[in-house]
Amino acid sequence: MSYFGSQLSPGVAGNQLWALIYISIIFAGVSVAVMAMNWLERKALAHFQVRLGPMRVGPHGLLQPIADALKLLLKEDIIPAEADQFVFWIAPLIGLLASFTVYTVVPFGPSQAVSDMNIGILFMLGVSSLGVLGIVMAGWASNSHYPLIGALRSSAQMVSYEVAMGLAVVSAILMTSLNESGTGTLSMIEIVRAQQQQGIWFIFKFFPLGLIAFVIFAIAMVAETNRAPFDLAEAESELTAGFHTEYSGLRWSLFMLAEYAAMIAVSSIAVTLWLGGWMRPFPNALSAPAWEFLFSLFPALTFGGLAGIGFLGAARMPSHSFFKIQRAGLAVFAALLGLLALLLLVIAIAGRNADNSIAARFREGIDYVYWFVLKVAVFMYLFIWYRATWPRYRFDQLMKIGWKVMLPISLGVLIVTAIVGVIVK
Amino acid sequence: MSVPTKPEPANALTNEVSNLDLATSEKPYLDSNELVINMGPQHPATHGVLRVILKLDGEKVLGTECVIGYLHRGVEKIAENRTYTMFNPYVDRMDYVAAVSNGLGYCEAVEKLLNVEAPPRAKYIRVILTELNRIASHQLWLGTHALDIGAMTPLFYTFRDREEILKIFEKYCGARLTTHAFRIGGCQYETYAGFEKEVENYLAFLPPKIDEYEALLTGNRIWLERTKNVGVISAADAIALGVTGPVLRASGVKWDLRKAQPYAAYSDFDFEIPTGKNGDTFDRYMVRMVEMRQSLRIIEQAVGRIPEGPIMAKVPKVIKPAVGEIYHSIEAPKGELGYFIVSDGSTQPYRVRVRPPSFVNLQALDIMVRGMLVADVVAVIGTLDIVLGEVDR
Numbered sequence: 174m175s176y177f178g179s180q181l182s183p184g185v186a187g188n189q190l191w192a193l194i195y196i197s198i199i200f201a202g203v204s205v206a207v208m209a210m211n212w213l214e215r216k217a218l219a220h221f222q223v224r225l226g227p228m229r230v231g232p233h234g235l236l237q238p239i240a241d242a243l244k245l246l247l248k249e250d251i252i253p254a255e256a257d258q259f260v261f262w263i264a265p266l267i268g269l270l271a272s273f274t275v276y277t278v279v280p281f282g283p284s285q286a287v288s289d290m291n292i293g294i295l296f297m298l299g300v301s302s303l304g305v306l307g308i309v310m311a312g313w314a315s316n317s318h319y320p321l322i323g324a325l326r327s328s329a330q331m332v333s334y335e336v337a338m339g340l341a342v343v344s345a346i347l348m349t350s351l352n353e354s355g356t357g358t359l360s361m362i363e364i365v366r367a368q369q370q371q372g373i374w375f376i377f378k379f380f381p382l383g384l385i386a387f388v389i390f391a392i393a394m395v396a397e398t399n400r401a402p403f404d405l406a407e408a409e410s411e412l413t414a415g416f417h418t419e420y421s422g423l424r425w426s427l428f429m430l431a432e433y434a435a436m437i438a439v440s441s442i443a444v445t446l447w448l449g450g451w452m453r454p455f456p457n458a459l460s461a462p463a464w465e466f467l468f469s470l471f472p473a474l475t476f477g478g479l480a481g482i483g484f485l486g487a488a489r490m491p492s493h494s495f496f497k498i499q500r501a502g503l504a505v506f507a508a509l510l511g512l513l514a515l516l517l518l519v520i521a522i523a524g525r526n527a528d529n530s531i532a533a534r535f536r537e538g539i540d541y542v543y544w545f546v547l548k549v550a551v552f553m554y555l556f557i558w559y560r561a562t563w564p565r566y567r568f569d570q571l572m573k574i575g576w577k578v579m580l581p582i583s584l585g586v587l588i589v590t591a592i593v594g595v596i597v598k
Numbered sequence: 599m600s601v602p603t604k605p606e607p608a609n610a611l612t613n614e615v616s617n618l619d620l621a622t623s624e625k626p627y628l629d630s631n632e633l634v635i636n637m638g639p640q641h642p643a644t645h646g647v648l649r650v651i652l653k654l655d656g657e658k659v660l661g662t663e664c665v666i667g668y669l670h671r672g673v674e675k676i677a678e679n680r681t682y683t684m685f686n687p688y689v690d691r692m693d694y695v696a697a698v699s700n701g702l703g704y705c706e707a708v709e710k711l712l713n714v715e716a717p718p719r720a721k722y723i724r725v726i727l728t729e730l731n732r733i734a735s736h737q738l739w740l741g742t743h744a745l746d747i748g749a750m751t752p753l754f755y756t757f758r759d760r761e762e763i764l765k766i767f768e769k770y771c772g773a774r775l776t777t778h779a780f781r782i783g784g785c786q787y788e789t790y791a792g793f794e795k796e797v798e799n800y801l802a803f804l805p806p807k808i809d810e811y812e813a814l815l816t817g818n819r820i821w822l823e824r825t826k827n828v829g830v831i832s833a834a835d836a837i838a839l840g841v842t843g844p845v846l847r848a849s850g851v852k853w854d855l856r857k858a859q860p861y862a863a864y865s866d867f868d869f870e871i872p873t874g875k876n877g878d879t880f881d882r883y884m885v886r887m888v889e890m891r892q893s894l895r896i897i898e899q900a901v902g903r904i905p906e907g908p909i910m911a912k913v914p915k916v917i918k919p920a921v922g923e924i925y926h927s928i929e930a931p932k933g934e935l936g937y938f939i940v941s942d943g944s945t946q947p948y949r950v951r952v953r954p955p956s957f958v959n960l961q962a963l964d965i966m967v968r969g970m971l972v973a974d975v976v977a978v979i980g981t982l983d984i985v986l987g988e989v990d991r
Contacts, residue, residue, distance in 0.1 A: 222754035318635040322657070322972070402748065402820055405973075412972075564820045565748025567973045568657050 182362070184277070184288020195287045199276050207433040208238040214557050221561035232503035233486060248422030253315065256419065260314035265420070265427035268307030272434040274300050279441045280361045282451045282541030293361035294342060294442070298335070301397070301438055304431065305331040308399075308416050311428070315419040323415030326405045326568055330396055333572060334403075337579035338393035341386040344587040345375050345446040347594055348383065365450030372457045376447040382590050387447040389583045391552075394439040396575070398432065401560035405568055440552035441545070448548050451541035462525075469521045469536055472543040476514035483507025632660065639668045643746045643976040646986030650963070650975065657971045662964045666957075669990040677950035682708050682782060682917040685947070690776035692954060693988040695738050697776045698731035698767075699930040705780045706861055707926035707937035709911075711919040712782070719907045720784035721863040725900050726797060727770070727779055728862070729893040733804070734763040735931035735983075736886045740811060743883070743980035747824050752814055759807045766796055783913035789904075797901045801894055808890055815883070825880035829966040829978035832877060839965075840958045843933025844885045845982060849877030855929035862928075867899045879981040886983075918945050932956050932983050952991060956984040 183191035212227070212234065219226025227234025252261055278293040280286040290296050305328050312324020349367040350357030358364060368374055376387045396403040407415030417428045444450060453468045487503040490496045517539065524536030566574070633654040638644035647668035653660040673692060677685045689704045690697035702724055709716060716724070737760040741753035764774040769790050771779045779786055815821045831841070833849040846853055854871045856864040872888035874881025919941040927936030933955025942948040959982050966982075967975045 218750075222751050223758050224754060318633060322633075322635075326657075404748075561751050562814070563749065564744065564815075564818065564824055565973070566820055567824055568971060570823050 180284055182280075182284050182286040182289050184286070184290075192287055195285075196277075199279075199287065200273065203273065203276060203434055203437060204430070206437060207430055208242070210433050210437075210553055211238045211241070211429075213553070214560075217554070217557045218561050221558075232490075232499040232506065235503075235506060242426065245422055245426040250422045250424060251419075253317070253419050255316045257314040257316065260310050261419075262424075264307045264311035264314055265424045265431065266307070267310065268304050268431035269427050269434070271300055271303040271307065272431045272438055275435075275438040278361050279438065280365060280445060280450055281545050282538055283362060283366070285451070285538055285541055286362065289360055289362045292359045294346065294359050294364065294446070297361070297438070297442055298339065298342065301435060302331065302335055304435055307428075307431065311420065312416040315416075317419055319412040319414070319418045320416045323405075323407060323412045323418070327399060327416060329568075330399070330403065330405060330571060330575070333575040334393045334396040334579070337389055337575060337583045338397060340580070340583035340587050341390040341393065342442075342446060344382070344386045344583070344590045345390075347587070347590050348375050348378050351594060351598060361445050361450075364445055365452065368449050369452060369456060374447060374449040379590060379593050382586055382593065383447065385582065385586050386590070387443070389579055389586070390443055390447070391555075393575075393579065394443060395556070395559060396571070398436045398439055398556075400432075400436065400556055402563040402565050403571060404560075404565060405571060436553065436556055437549060440549045443552060444545060444548040451545045453540060453544045466521070466525050469525065469540050470518070472539055473514045473518035473521055475543070475547075476510050476517060480507045480511035480514055483510055637975065639665075644979060644986075645742065645984055648960075648979070648984070648986055648989070650979070652972070652975065654972065657973075659967050659970055659972065659975060662967055662975065664960055664963060666960070666986070666989050669986045671991065673991040674950050674952060677947050679946065681945045682919070682947060685950070686780075686782065687776070687778045689952075690778055691987060692952065692991055693735075693930065693932065693935075693956065693985045694775055695985050696731050696735040696931045698727050698779055699735075699928065699935060701778060701780045702728050702862065703926065703928040703930065703935045703937055705782050706928065707924055707939055708782045708917070708919070710926050711922065711924045711939055711941055712913065712917065714783055714911045714913055716784045716862075716911055717908050718863065718905045720780075720909045720911075722900050722904045723785050723789060723909065724780060724862050725864065725867070726897050726904075727767070727777075729897050729900075730763050730766060730797070730800075731777075732893050732931040733890050734760045736890050737763075739886065739931075739980075739983045740883075743977075743983070744815060744821075746976045746980040747821065749815065749818075749821070752811055755807070755810060755814075759804060762800055762803060766793075766800065769793070769796070781910065781913075782917060784908070784910035788909055794901050794904065797897060801898050801901070804894060805891065808887065812887060816887075822880065824973075824977060825883055825981075826878055827876070828879045828970065828974050829981055830876060830878045831962055831966050835965060836877065836962065839961050841933070841962050842958065843929070843931070843955050843983075844882055844889060845933065845959050845962065847871065848874035848881035848885045850875055855927060855934060859927075861926075863900070864896075867896045869896050879977055882981045916945060918943065927953065930955055932985070932988070933959055954988040954991065956982075956986075956988040957991075960984050960989055 183189075183195055215237070216226040216234065227237040230237045230240045252258060275297050277287045278290055278296055280289070280293075308327045309324045312320040312322075312327070315321070346357055346359060346364070348371075349364050352367055352370055358367065371378070375383045377383055395401075399405075399407060405415075407417065412418070417425055420428060449456075453471075455464075459468075483503055484507045487500050487507060490500040490503070520532060520536050520539060524530065524532035524534070526533060633656075635652050635654060636649060637652055638649040639647040644650065649665040649668065651663040651665065653662070671691070673688055676688055680688070686701065686704060689700040692700050705716075737756040741756035744750075744752040767777050767779070768774045770793065771777050771787055773779075831845070831849055833846075833851050835841075836846045836849045837851065841849075842853070850873055852871050852873050855861070856869075857871060869892045870888075872885045872892065874885050921941055921943040923938065923940045925936060925938045927934050929935075934953065935955055936953035938949075938951040938953070939947050940949040963975075963978060963982060966978045970978070
């Protein structure tokens with residue numbers, strides 16, 4: 174437990190045990206988040222489209238992701254006879270590996286990260302772009318036309334959007350060098366600290382330069398993760414299912430897991446670079462202990478609110494006997510959320526003093542993770558919203574936007590940011 | 599080094615019928631630039647069981663070939679073994695999305711053959727139901743077309759609103775899709791109590807919903823990019839290929855059988871024929887959107903003044919037309935739907951030939967997508983608004 178009071182992430186402190194614990198927590202957390210995201214996507218999309226979404230498995234379909242996961246696990250694993258067996262087998266693993274490795278450097282808090290690398294953002298971009306390898310391999314190994322076209326589209330798309338994305342990231346990194354020390358940083362944790370020092374989220378810095386860079390990144394990241402309206406690689410109406418047409422069962426679910434994990438990963442890059450990472454709103458301006466305490470109540474309030482929605486849903490269930498179990502299930506679920514809210518409340522009150530007690534450390538950690546996850550969740554919701562609203566771009570239009578619109582703009586923003594930065598300094 | 603040539607294809611179809619010259623002895627099989635893929639018959643965007651053989655250069659379409667017949671049920675042959683009355687429900691199964699129009703065309707053709715005319719009340723009911731069906735057909739087209747282009751949401755909106763039309767059909771004749779609403783000589787049923795009220799409610803209900811579809815699509819940048827200048831067909835080409843309906847009108851030809859050779863009671867109503875300019879997918883979209891509103895206008899005029907009177911003309915119990923032949927066509931939601939009926943004087947037609955709009959319009963697919971991209975093939979299949987039940991019959 175000697176590590177516990179440390180202000181460093183376990184990777185930096187060299188504590189392998191805690192690094193392993195963090196890795197397990199993050200792995201489990203991301204997997205659960207993917208499941209929750211799956212449920213949320215189906216429900217939110219359904220409500221956008223005047224339908225109900227999953228309603229049968231568990232109250233309001235809450236157990237649907239679990240049922241789906243079980244079904245996928247139990248399904249026959251089909252490898253086409255003409256496929257390149259080894260590559261076919263390894264492709265989803267590469268995608269999964271790439272999107273999960275990224276989480277090593279995602280800073281959920283100043284010490285709530287597996288590790289802090291001095292090239293953190295570079296590492297993230299590099300590793301997350303390896304995901305395309307899995308897609309290309311899947312498309313090639315399937316030995317089928319639709320997956321091949323899907324894979325080619327996907328690789329071209331990812332390569333071209335990475336350029337604009339990279340330039341947008343660079344313009345944010347340039348802003349980190351406006352510290353007192355005058356040195357920029359690539360470390361994810363230091364980037365957030367730089368925003369704290371400068372007292373501004375980089376999205377608002379040099380308005381509108383930061384905003385433009387952020388928007389470029391936000392568009393590129395949708396393209397990067399092959400989501401609507403840039404989901405050409407798996408365009409259902411054109412290529413049946415794109416690169417994973419030939420995949421089924423567990424292997425297919427690995428692709429899906431990788432896709433959602435990658436979505437969370439790129440969102441956390443955006444949050445870290447432009448939206449102040451783990452920081453709560455106004456950490457400098459409203460730094461009085463009273464404000465600190467007020468903001469630390471947010472996690473408890475959120476879960477309390479969710480519990481309230483759960484209870485409301487249980488109360489509003491039809492009185493038919495069919496819904497008896499569903500109502501009970503939903504009530505229990507809401508009660509669990511309520512308990513969690515209560516626990517968070519207790520922690521927030523017990524740790525309200527900024528001493529170095531265990532409760533205070535806990536409270537801080539929860540706050541950091543809460544604000545980070547909340548910001549990422551906004552992006553997750555946006556991903557769903559995009560999908561419900563927009564038609565799909567065509568391949569050449571996608572390329573045109575990538576190279577002829579996004580690249581010049583991000584390059585221009587980069588140059589202007591550099592000039593303004595020099596002038597300000 | 600000898601380059602392997604393509605082995606004899608097992609399927610004679612691709613070898614003999616094909617006009618794509620998939621492989622010749624001079625042309626090596628291992629051509630790195632070309633890819634031949636089968637789109638369909640099981641494919642999410644082919645609206646049933648259309649099979650399109652695509653020859654691609656990367657994403658670019660070099661040529662297409664449609665293979666049809668997967669849904670062939672021999673409707674025209676069945677007609678030869680049924681009496682005129684017995685065949686009536688079969689026509690509903692051709693374009694099952696616009697069954698009422700099919701029935702109208704068939705009934706009017708046989709009426710012409712018999713030299714009887716439906717009473718005015720029947721004609722008005724026919725117009726109302728047919729125009730409602732046109733709206734329902736366009737709604738289904740819009741939803742699936744938008745889904746093909748990647749917008750999921752309009753599908754659910756259009757199906758929600760189409761439901762109201764189907765409810766009216768269900769109340770009128772008990773069926774929602776294959777209605778068999780009309781009889782030779784008039785209508786099967788008298789309108790139910792509250793029919794006019796419900797139709798009027800629908801007239802008020804739909805316009806905001808059409809605005810809603812347009813809000814999602816018409817001004818949408820991605821939608822514009824995906825539809826403008828995609829699948830362009832010139833008026834001359836469209837006429838040469840026999841293309842009719844909204845596809846023809848979007849190319850700028852003002853040709854609508856409801857105006858050109860009015861049938862039923864269409865000459866009584868005031869409505870406009872929307873036309874496009876460029877003949878691209880966007881114009882076809884706009885033409886159909888305006889057509890929905892124009893259909894509402896027709897219904898509005900018709901429902902206010904349905905004349906009183908009988909709904910059936912005097913038609914003999916056993917329909918036995920004199921020897922002769924007749925061609926009668928109507929403006930179905932998809933284009934000109936024609937029936938050519940030959941009578942040998944018996945109770946069964948000697949031959950029935952249907953001119954289905956989908957079948958003829960489908961011919962235009964090839965010239966519309968040549969040089970475009972794979973994604974456009976899907977968009978163009980959607981914009982042609984084909985129903986495979988009608989193409990294959």
